[in-house]
Amino acid sequence: MNKYSKDPQFFITPVFQIHPEFIYKYGQIDWLENRTMQYDRNTSNLTNNSNRNKLSSKAKSKAKKAIVYLLNCAKEKEVYNVKYNSRYKFKVSFLTLTLPTIQQHSDHEIKETCLNQLFVELKKHYNLKHYIWKAERQRNGNIHFHILSDKYLPFKEMNDRWNRIIEKLGYITEFEKVHKKRNPPTTDIHSLKKVNNVVGYILKYMIKENASNRGKLKRNIFSTSSKFVKGTRSLSDHVLCYLGSLATSGRIWSCSQSLSNLKGAQGILDDEINKEIESINNKANTYTFKKSYITCLYFKPSHINEKETPILYKLLHQFIDSLGFEHQNCDVFNGAPPADYR
Numbered sequence: 616m617n618k619y620s621k622d623p624q625f626f627i628t629p630v631f632q633i634h635p636e637f638i639y640k641y642g643q644i645d646w647l648e649n650r651t652m653q654y655d656r657n658t659s660n661l662t663n664n665s666n667r668n669k670l671s672s673k674a675k676s677k678a679k680k681a682i683v684y685l686l687n688c689a690k691e692k693e694v695y696n697v698k699y700n701s702r703y704k705f706k707v708s709f710l711t712l713t714l715p716t717i718q719q720h721s722d723h724e725i726k727e728t729c730l731n732q733l734f735v736e737l738k739k740h741y742n743l744k745h746y747i748w749k750a751e752r753q754r755n756g757n758i759h760f761h762i763l764s765d766k767y768l769p770f771k772e773m774n775d776r777w778n779r780i781i782e783k784l785g786y787i788t789e790f791e792k793v794h795k796k797r798n799p800p801t802t803d804i805h806s807l808k809k810v811n812n813v814v815g816y817i818l819k820y821m822i823k824e825n826a827s828n829r830g831k832l833k834r835n836i837f838s839t840s841s842k843f844v845k846g847t848r849s850l851s852d853h854v855l856c857y858l859g860s861l862a863t864s865g866r867i868w869s870c871s872q873s874l875s876n877l878k879g880a881q882g883i884l885d886d887e888i889n890k891e892i893e894s895i896n897n898k899a900n901t902y903t904f905k906k907s908y909i910t911c912l913y914f915k916p917s918h919i920n921e922k923e924t925p926i927l928y929k930l931l932h933q934f935i936d937s938l939g940f941e942h943q944n945c946d947v948f949n950g951a952p953p954a955d956y957r
Contacts, residue, residue, distance in 0.1 A: 632879040635687035641909040681874040689765035715790040715799035774802040880930035
């Protein structure tokens with residue numbers, strides 16, 4: 616049932632969006648003319664973009680939503696270790712990619728030449744479909760990347776692959792000049808086995824502002840006392856300032872197309888939907904946040920189930936199925952067991 620406002624240019628319909636860990640209830644504005652409030656907000660964002668070198672509130676919200684979907688929708692998979700004749704279960708992999716020497720290229724060039732090439736190869740060789748990546752600045756001035764995906768990515772293969780790719784820009788050759796070898800450890804796989812709050816752990820890495828290090832990092836970048844010593848990790852004044860200015864070059868984060876437009880399951884609020892939402896709200900471990908125009912209900916994923924909330928359960932799972940998350944067959948790998956299963 617529509618609630619008409621006093622303004623004849625639009626009317627408001629009570630609607631909801633359901634996601635794996637939260638539900639939004641709000642009034643949808645339907646304009647009678649060719650205009651929307653979203654258009655006005657987007658125009659304002661384009662003309663007042665002051666979020667340099669950090670995620671805007673809107674981008675942070677989108678990134679959080681993508682992470683929550685990936686962690687909740689990734690199917691548990693089994694990997695068989697030939698060497699140890701054993702099986703290991705995991706849901707997601709969480710990698711960090713670094714540079715082995717002082718950064719000599721812009722962030723944009725490293726992303727275009729190296730990171731993009733890595734994703735091309737991962738999609739080809741590992742059928743990678745669902746992922747999120749975030750770029751950050753290290754204390755030494757180098758850029759590094761965090762990647763979250765639902766695929767098992769073997770550590771040695773990933774390290775060799777990344778080293779081969781960054782050699783396009785000469786980073787392995789520069790490393791060899793100093794260390795007399797060509798196999799630097801540029802890839803790290805974070806273990807999630809013993810992490811109790813996996814969502815919180817991932818969000819800390821992917822959404823963090825680095826508030827505690829921001830002052831130190833700024834002083835390092837704009838220091839006037841640093842001297843460049845060839846073959847060391849000391850940076851000259853102009854290089855530090857240059858790297859600092861490049862921290863905002865290009866995207867800070869992105870994700871696969873499957874996680875880029877997560878509108879969730881949507882519908883009009885009626886008595887049956889309100890009854891199911893209220894049953895969730897009455898359970899433990901729920902939290903309600905209200906603003907003048909929206910109500911957000913946060914809950915445990917297990918609160919949405921086929922028995923107690925059949926309508927919401929069906930709508931949510933139909934939307935999740937549309938994203939293309941699938942069960943995978945048992946993969947075979949050699950070497951140490953994966954550190955990233957949970």
